[in-house]
Amino acid sequence: MTRVITFGTFDVFHVGHVNILERAAKYGDELIVGVSSDKLNFSKKNKYPIYSQEDRIKIIQCIKFVKEVFIEESLEEKLNYIRKFKADILVMGDDWEGRFDWVKDECKVVYLPRTPSISTTEIIEVVRSGRK
Structure with a gap:
């Protein structure tokens, strides 16, 4: 059985x-x-997410091809999470390209291209400004 792990807000x-x-x-x-904790997001971006970590977890749990969801408390704990969940592959968006190559001794690392022309930050800016 191959286990894949990924992380995100x-x-x-x-x-x-x-x-x-x-x-x-x-x-x-x-x-x-x-799923990145509210505290982790604040430490990275100096702002909290729009939705609470509980709401974001609930959304991810509802996706049929997701087996398990947990709170990511720290970026420095990636290797411990990989070990804890016995992950064979770490998948991240290509905006993180190369940043997790240091875990390659523990598991395979794959960077996937992001969906073009869509960004959470841009969506929030559009909503806040009232633009269409």
């Missing part, structure tokens, strides 16, 4: 999120998803 859930999760799931038999 998954705020203001959109088709780009579905696409990357669906493609990640195809690399194995089980997909495990780490």
Whole structure:
């Protein structure tokens, strides 16, 4: 059984999120998803997500090809999460290209292209500004 793990904020859930999760799931038999905690997001971006970590977890849990969901508390814990969930493959978006190559001794690392022309940040800006 091949276990795939990926991580993300998954705020203001959109088709780009579905696409990357669906493609990640195809690399194995089980997909495990780490959802960044509110605290982790604040430490990375100096702002909290629009949706709480509980809501974001619930959204990801409802996706039929996701086997398990957990809270990611720290970027530095990636290797521990990989070990804890016995992941064979780490899948990340290509905006992280090369940043997780250091775990290649533990599992295969795959960087997938993001869905073009869609971004959570852009969606939030459009909504806040009232643009269409």
